Amino acid sequence: xxxVLQADQINKHFRKxxxxxxxxxxxxxxxKGEFASxxxxxxxxxxxxxxxxxxxxxxxxxxxxLNEELVTGKPHQELSHLRNKHIGFVFQFHYLLSEFxxxxxxxxxxxxxxxxxxxxxxxxxxxxLEMLNIAHLAGKRASRISxxxxxxxxxxxALINNPSILMGDEPTxxxxxxxxxxxxxxxxxxxxxxxxxxxxVTHDYDFAKRTDRIIEMEDGRxxxxxxxxxx
Amino acid sequence: MTNWKVILGIAKTxxxxxxxxxxxxxxxxTFGIGAYITLVSFMTGLxxxxxxxxxNQTPHIHLYNExxxxxxxxxxxxxxxRGGLNVVRSIKPKQSQTKIHNALPILNHLRNDPEVKGxxxxxxxxxxxxxxxxxxxxxxxxxxxxxxxxLSSFSDYLIAGSPEALKNTDNGILLGAGLAETMSxxxxxxxxxxxxxxxxxxxxIVGIYQSGIADIDNIQSYANLxxxxxxxxxxxxxxxxxxxxxxNLEIAAEMARSLEKKFNIKATDIREANAQFETGxxxxxxxxxxxxxxxxxxxxxxxxxxxxxxxxxxxKDIAILKATGFSGKDxxxxxxxQALIIGVIGGxxxxxxxxxxxxxxxxxxxETEALPTISTFPVNYQPGYYLIGITFALISTFxxxxxxxTRARKIDPVKIIRGT
Numbered sequence: 001x002x003x004v005l006q007a008d009q010i011n012k013h014f015r016k017x018x019x020x021x022x023x024x025x026x027x028x029x030x031x032k033g034e035f036a037s038x039x040x041x042x043x044x045x046x047x048x049x050x051x052x053x054x055x056x057x058x059x060x061x062x063x064x065x066l067n068e069e070l071v072t073g074k075p076h077q078e079l080s081h082l083r084n085k086h087i088g089f090v091f092q093f094h095y096l097l098s099e100f101x102x103x104x105x106x107x108x109x110x111x112x113x114x115x116x117x118x119x120x121x122x123x124x125x126x127x128x129l130e131m132l133n134i135a136h137l138a139g140k141r142a143s144r145i146s147x148x149x150x151x152x153x154x155x156x157x158a159l160i161n162n163p164s165i166l167m168g169d170e171p172t173x174x175x176x177x178x179x180x181x182x183x184x185x186x187x188x189x190x191x192x193x194x195x196x197x198x199x200x201v202t203h204d205y206d207f208a209k210r211t212d213r214i215i216e217m218e219d220g221r222x223x224x225x226x227x228x229x230x231x
Numbered sequence: 232m233t234n235w236k237v238i239l240g241i242a243k244t245x246x247x248x249x250x251x252x253x254x255x256x257x258x259x260x261t262f263g264i265g266a267y268i269t270l271v272s273f274m275t276g277l278x279x280x281x282x283x284x285x286x287n288q289t290p291h292i293h294l295y296n297e298x299x300x301x302x303x304x305x306x307x308x309x310x311x312x313r314g315g316l317n318v319v320r321s322i323k324p325k326q327s328q329t330k331i332h333n334a335l336p337i338l339n340h341l342r343n344d345p346e347v348k349g350x351x352x353x354x355x356x357x358x359x360x361x362x363x364x365x366x367x368x369x370x371x372x373x374x375x376x377x378x379x380x381x382l383s384s385f386s387d388y389l390i391a392g393s394p395e396a397l398k399n400t401d402n403g404i405l406l407g408a409g410l411a412e413t414m415s416x417x418x419x420x421x422x423x424x425x426x427x428x429x430x431x432x433x434x435x436i437v438g439i440y441q442s443g444i445a446d447i448d449n450i451q452s453y454a455n456l457x458x459x460x461x462x463x464x465x466x467x468x469x470x471x472x473x474x475x476x477x478x479n480l481e482i483a484a485e486m487a488r489s490l491e492k493k494f495n496i497k498a499t500d501i502r503e504a505n506a507q508f509e510t511g512x513x514x515x516x517x518x519x520x521x522x523x524x525x526x527x528x529x530x531x532x533x534x535x536x537x538x539x540x541x542x543x544x545x546x547k548d549i550a551i552l553k554a555t556g557f558s559g560k561d562x563x564x565x566x567x568x569q570a571l572i573i574g575v576i577g578g579x580x581x582x583x584x585x586x587x588x589x590x591x592x593x594x595x596x597x598e599t600e601a602l603p604t605i606s607t608f609p610v611n612y613q614p615g616y617y618l619i620g621i622t623f624a625l626i627s628t629f630x631x632x633x634x635x636x637t638r639a640r641k642i643d644p645v646k647i648i649r650g651t
Contacts (some may be wrong), residue, residue, distance in 0.1 A: 051645045056553070076558060083555070084556020085556070091648055095648070097552075108552075111234065111236070112234055112556050112561070
């Protein structure tokens, strides 16, 4: 099976206010169609790792491969393009552009990529919204919908360019248990039906244990790499 | 890779949702540009009028024969006293004619010079205006009226009558406005003039002349050159002054010097004659630009502030845009285009408002004794100022937008996303 994401000997230091070694020799990989989770307590460096993997943070040592292609050291402009095309992102807080409609929010990354016409993008966006059962919200302002709905809109936006991998930073952390379960089921369905690769950072053990693989982190090191109960 | 449609779409949404700030920022620019256009149109209009007042009436080069003492007194030529210290007291001017020697050939020479727009002969004569038993001293100048009109818009200073009327009336006179009032005369009446020698001539008033300078209007009148030559009893080549207009004012001084040498005559150029008028023009222009630039800088600070606040509010959005694949350059372009949209809209509105104010000023009555041809405030509608105005608007909004948008470009999305 080919590797969607591979980290090779990644090290990171926070230099301010004092030099602090956050990530120590992180090496792991995510295979295509795999639903992996990174578990760990606050301060274990799991979010820091995720932002390096997402290509937004470029201040690290080691090598990062996306679709078996080295991305470390590429210029920012190119990284933005890679992120746009290959990585979908879901944050703990929903982070929609509040002045735009739900539809516009979902369409934005695809319009930036500009591979399709506006009509085609709108069609795709509607499809994603339908898949997530929120098609009726399409015309609403992003600031006027509930938290659970916002997170689903964010997922739709992350999926619009059919990315290689979907990354989540505590995607259920800010949701009640009903909505959290809902989001989990969506992720699971995406993996099973669309064969999407997922990498989710969480400190919720109940969430993590139902994924394919749990990567446990403590004090900037990977301490465990166990199969979850998903299969 | 820049996708302008998306970038402008986002910029537009930002501007529309923050309508209040957008309007405030645009109005800042509008006010600055509008004030600049109004001010510059009015000030340059006024400047041009004042310049014309002097320039039109002043020849670029004035040729005449000056009455002055000889530089070498006869004693210096006397062999036996050479080397001694000769003191001559009570020197008198040299006896000579006031006419220009060889006036007609000089005139011909000037008219054939490609640098010269035109040259007009004049004959200035001292006369008396006779009104009943009262004699008023004054000047009568003989001119070639049609040529004068072509070169120095002579008809602008006629409050009644026309240059053609003088040309067609052999014994016509264009009487100074002050004189006409003093003697209770009007167009169509006759006025008696007397030369210094005592000959009296009746002349018909075909026009009233007003220069705007009371001292001149109280003594000066114009008649045809030939008429004045006849009154003075002189030949047709008797000319006391030659006025020269050039195509290019800048070479006046140089040319005056060369004419002096060539014809052994006195030549004054316009700079010599009106040294102070350029200073006034320069100072008025400086004031206009200083005020306008101040206004635009204030408007620029307004835009800077508003964009800075907008970017502060939109930190999260910027992080999102960057996380979903917009590069720092894209983000900068979003905010730069907002600044420039404000600049363009505000600037264009400013031009329109400036134009409307100029029209308004143009309608305000402004009648003054000194300026017979002006009835409303003078306004200059030169398109160049509108071009400068919109350029100013774009440059100032560009600078005001550049600094905040550079900050937006450099925002680290990880810090914002993790910080919450």
